[in-house]
Amino acid sequence: QQDTNTSSTDTYDYVIVGGGVAGLALASRISENKDVTVAVLESGPNANDQFVVYAPGMYGQAVGTDLCPLVPTTPQENMGNRSLSIATGRLLGGGSAVNGLVWTRGGLKDYDAWEELGNPGWNGSNLFKYFKKVENFHPPTPAQIEYGATYQKNAHGKNGPIDVSFTNYEFPQSAKWNASLSSLDFTALPDLLNGTLAGYSTTPNILDPETVQRVDSYAGYIAPYTSRSNLNVLANHTVSRIQFAPQNGSEPLKATGVEWYPTGNKDQKQTIKARYEVIISSGAIGSPKLLEISGIGSKDIVSAAGVESLIDLPGVGSNMQDHVHAVTVSTTNITGYTTNSVFVNETLAQEQREEYETNKTGIWTTTPNNLGYPTPEQLFNGTEFVSGKEFADKIRNSTDEWANYYASTNATNVELLKKQYAIVASRYEENYLSPIEINLTPGYGGTGSPDLQNNKYQTVNHVLIAPLSRGYTHINSSDIEEPSVINPQYYSHPMDIDVHVASTKLAREIITASPGLGDLNSGEVEPGMNITSEDDLRSWLSNNVRSDWHPVGTCAMLPKELGGVVSPALMVYGTSNLRVVDASIMPLEVSSHLMQPTYGIAEKAADIIKNAYKNQYKN
Ligand SMILES: Cc1cc2nc3c(=O)[nH]c(=O)nc-3n(C[C@H](O)[C@H](O)[C@H](O)COP(=O)(O)OP(=O)(O)OC[C@H]3O[C@@H](n4cnc5c(N)ncnc54)[C@H](O)[C@@H]3O)c2cc1C
Helix, strand or coil, X not given: CCCCCCCCCCEEEEEEECCCHHHHHHHHHHCCCCCCCEEEECCCCCCCCCHHHHCHHHCCCCECCCCECEEECCCECCCCCECCEEECCCCCCHHHHCCCCECCCCCHHHHHHHHHCCCCCCCHHHHHHHHHHHEEECCCCHHHHHHCCCCCHHHCCCCCCEEEECCCCCCHHHXXXXXXXXXXXXXXXXXXXXXXCCEEEECCECEECCCCEECCHHHHHHHHHCCCCCEEEECCEEEEEEEECCCCCCCCECEEEEEEEECCCXXXXXXXXXXXXXXXXXXXXXXXXXXXXXXXXXXXXXXHCCCCCCEECCCCCCCEECCEXXXXXXXXXXXXXXXXXXXXXXXXXXXXXXXXXXXCCCHHHCCCCEEEECCHHHHHCCCCCCCHHHHHHHHHHCHHHHHHHHHHCCCCCHHHHHHHHHHHHHHHHCCCCCCEEEEEECCCCCCCCCCCCCCEEEEEEXXXXXXXXXXXXXXXXXXCCCCCEEECCCCCCHHHHHHHHHHHHHHHXXXXXXXXXXXXXXXXXXXXXXXXXXXXXXXXXXXXXXXXXCCXXXXXXXXXHHCCCECCCCEECCECCEEEXXXXXXXXXXXXXXXXXXXXXXXHHHHHHHHHHHHHHCC
């Protein structure tokens, strides 16, 4: 599995670039057909046996290491000229091997929007079938129900490869979170994954209830099938370029394989050939980069980077959308542990690790799982917008201005932005979509300089899940190892920061509510008691808000004239056998963490590719 000596003459029917969430799910499904051969090339290692990967409580500890590098954005003009960081998994499993294990789907209508943007068949009810196909859902135990875990049977699947279950260990703050939201008249949802949004509940996690280990895409989709002789998952293989057959007149471009090298040895370039298809699953930053380096993208951008332009496709790397989050942090007077406890006390960390490895209990078994969505009414109450309707009106009234602005920065296409904003505005009008997800870190999650030795903290995160800002990512070199230019233009649309001003008010209510987190609160530390005026709050937000590491849209599935990169069959425009399958194809952000939506894309893509095989290649 970690072979780096593949012979340069190797040929497979399907060659997949990137062994993350989508890449491994797709490889597993395609290789169910014994008549085809599949290779996955992943530039990172197989680290599934590392504590930092399999122990749920280690969430976040891989960030900033080689397993999950932080890639910098350009200085963000509307965020105090800061360069923010976007984390991306670089190992088998991709994001699912290093992420927070949080399992959400967002609302059904998030996916209806994809169809409304010109992608027949990509709607909520269709994708929800695929979401269920991913899951091996384990209903909550009586003890888990006791602490607030809820579920509806028909929202879940039972036969999928990814174990989804609730944690056994809950921090004491979790019950207080539920009490806070209940005090503020949030609806207690019967299941956070049933496709409705407004309300709160406990999320399940990608967790095997027997081993109490993370189930990432490698553990779920590949490890049980390593005996398949038609599937080769190659770690430590960096792909530097897609290769094409010489173009014949105006015929679509045909991918013939990939150029790769053992990670770290770029002077040892070799080739793996593809008989049928090459599929790029390198993530929302990696996929547009590989397309551009291979000559597919805006002709000007590609040529300026020293790459021969093969297909002039300006949508590549544009339409970038990302979630960003703000925090409200207070110290707490709880006597129990917080998420930071094991990281500041070596003795406790060691004791807990022994408890985890021996009994599968304790702090290392748990990960964030308290989440909610206010209705637009709850969010905007007492603000200038008053209601979702007013917010929608303001989006509509300024659409032309912003469509022209983003087109002038080459971040998007005027008609696309108009359509996206019209959909988003209508969701607010229906009081359906909330622009904010709120979630709890039962510990310190801020951006300041906490005194973790002497204080305990609790953090309410408020995530902007329907951003109006648009940005881009492009190459400026022909070398895959050179970082791309990443400019998400965070907060460039002023209504994004308006939402965070409103959600700070709400987060402050949640963290002080009693009964609720207010019972444990011994004083706000971030933004801080001194941040009271709206001007000060806006300035604090600009200087402290961070990426939630959920970029999408950079190889968008859209009609070509709207800036699309791939068709509804996920085929790159102008090619006959090159697809993109990962988070980059989402044409519009969803109100969810991205792992499950990305698995859903991969499951649906697998069916599309299997059908194409039957029609095109099977003799
Ligand atoms: C730290 C972190 C925490 C997160 N928390 C959550 C969470 O709790 N819940 C949730 O739902 N979502 C979460 N997410 C988001 C989620 O994990 C990602 O959106 C998801 O992994 C995207 O899947 P993907 O298949 O598009 O890309 P990835 O999973 O990132 O996979 C892309 C893979 O391609 C490889 N690759 C890239 N370029 C090349 C190349 N040239 N050659 C070979 N290989 C290449 C990369 O190494 C990577 O393994 C988190 C993300 C991060 C980074």
